[in-house]
Amino acid sequence: MSFKNCQKDVDDWVNQFKNPYWPPLSILARVTEEVGELGSELNERYGGRVKKSTENVKDIGIEICDIIFALFCLANSHKIDLDDSWKNVMNKCWGRDNKRFERKEDNENSKQV
Numbered sequence: 001m002s003f004k005n006c007q008k009d010v011d012d013w014v015n016q017f018k019n020p021y022w023p024p025l026s027i028l029a030r031v032t033e034e035v036g037e038l039g040s041e042l043n044e045r046y047g048g049r050v051k052k053s054t055e056n057v058k059d060i061g062i063e064i065c066d067i068i069f070a071l072f073c074l075a076n077s078h079k080i081d082l083d084d085s086w087k088n089v090m091n092k093c094w095g096r097d098n099k100r101f102e103r104k105e106d107n108e109n110s111k112q113v
């Protein structure tokens, strides 16, 4: 699994523009906007929000990817290789958090780090 192609896709697309990446706080604002769109859709499906007559049903997968796209922009603008970051996150899961949550009785997937 790799984020490289996704990060490159985003970089190729934004680099056709004069100012490819927005400043970090603008990107963060965009992330929160997209999280809000996902939240609205989930709240309409599973919570109490009622869609306006002018609103269409949104694809949850696309809303998730809108968030991911904005996060790739943030990573790319900081020259962050998310593959390296991901390895560190998973090492935290298999290391620090390995015994944090109750396991299924027959779990054979416990790794030793």
Ligand SMILES: [Mg+2]
Residues within 6 Å of the ligand: 034, 037, 038, 062, 063, 066
């Ligand atoms: Mg969206």
